[in-house]
Amino acid sequence: MKKILVLFLFSVGCSLYAQQFSADMKKTDIMKVCDAVAKWQINHQKEVKHHPLDWTNGALYRGMTEWGKVSGNETCYDFVREIGEKYNWNMWDRVYHADDICVGQAFIEMYRKLGDKRMLQPVMERAYYVATHPSKAPLLKTDAVGTLERWSWADALFMAPPVYAALYTMTGDDVYLNYMNSEYKECVDSLYDEEYSLFYRDNKRIPMREKNGAKQFWGRGNGWVFAGLPLIIDNLPIDCDSRNYYIQLFVKMAEAVRKTQCEGGDWRTSLLDPDSYDMPENSCSAFMCYGIAWGLRNEYLAKRTYKPVLEKGWKSLVKAVHTDGKLGYIQPVGAAPKAAGRDATDVYGVGAFLLAGSELYKLIK
Structure with missing residues (x-):
């Protein structure tokens, strides 16, 4: 009797983690899983502790607007619009801080869709002021002023430049x-x-080493940079001379991203010491998949080399989606490698997943 009970409980546990979603590279499958992930987050947004104008949510909103644009899922747009209206489309408080203009990315996308200048004015005013009154503090995370007013950490290269x-x-x-x-x-x-061809998270991390002696290259920190590059390049005119700089950096990083992918398709929280963190880190993995899909679609990356990377990466990501749409293995807010389990989730990871799904959806013919 006891043995039967154990087997029953085991089967129940397995069913809770049964994979409901297919990782096939088909538009119908991509839409199903992305819609489920978006819906889960929208339904659970009231449980999120971050301020609605925080960078964490800024990354979520950018993923929501992109998935809404690609898939036609108007619920994603409605979600962002409700928040924008509630806060009068404002940025958050710190004028120079890259994090606090991140929500402007999604608000710009809302303006592009709906043409309402109220959605654009606050982010334009913030960015214009900063650009015409640049901070004179050193670009160092260790400087009391530079840590707040300059792009002194890797994450900042996602938060502000696309704006x-x-x-x-x-x-x-x-x-x-x-x-x-x-x-x-x-x-x-x-x-x-x-x-x-990777980034230290900030200047404090340059001398740090992992348990295996490798340099500390934080997964999500590099994910922020790698995913930010397509958002910059896509927002620059084709004839803009600056595009080449960002494209060249993207291609260099892509090779490092390829080399640091684990056998199971995921990327870990420490890119050069994956064995010390023996589980996926899916905000990083989703950003990496997004960048690779974008590079393939725009023919900056060789299909023969990078398509298998994308396929393995997407399969690993979809495997981490619970049957109700919750995305797991997302490291909490931090600045260095740290493990996170299957039940760990956060909004920026969802935004990254929706960016990846959007780009993959566009890639599939």
């Missing part, structure tokens, strides 16, 4: 482009490792 790229294209005002290029390149010069 400036979009506003340059929309207005034709060089002030946005010049500021973005200057700030971005200084951050690259500070944190990019030429040998590995």
Whole structure:
């Protein structure tokens, strides 16, 4: 009797983790899983502890607007619009902080869809002020002012630059482009490792080493940079000279991303010491899949080399989606490698997943 009970409980446990969604590279399958992930997050958003204008949610909203645009799922747009209206389409509080303009990416997309200037004005005013009054603090995370006012950490290269790229294209005002290029390149010069084509999270991490002696390249930190590059490039005109700089950096990073993928298709929270964190980190993995899918679709990456990487990566991501649409294995807010289990989720990981699904959906013929 006891043995039967154990077997029953085991079967129940297995059914809870049964994979409901297919990872086949078909539009119907991609739509099913992305709609489920988006719906789960929208239904559970009231449980999120982050401020609605925080960067965490900014990444979510960007994924929602992209998936809404690609799939026609108006619920995603409605979700972002309700939040924008509630906060009058404002940015968050810190004027110079890259995190606090991140929501502007989604609000710009809302403006592009609906043409309501109220959606654009606050982000334009914030970005214009910063670009015309640049901070003179050192671009160092260890500087008391530079840590807040400069793009002094890798994540910042996702949060703010796509806003400036979009506003340059929309207005034709060089002030946005010049500021973005200057700030971005200084951050690259500070944190990019030429040998590995990866980024340190910030200058405090440069001397750090993992348990296996490898340099500390944080998975999500590099995911932020890798995913931010397509958002910048897509927002720049084809004839813009600056595009080449970002494209070249993207291609270099893509090879490092390919090399650090694990056998199971995932990426770990520490890119050069995966064995110390023996589980996926899916905010990183989703950002990597998004970038690779974008690179394939735009023919910056060789299909023969990178298509298998994408297929394995997407399969690993879909495997982590619970039957109710919850996405697991997402590391909590942090600045360095740390493991996260199957039940760990957060909004930026969902945004990354929706970006990946959107780009994969566009890639499939």
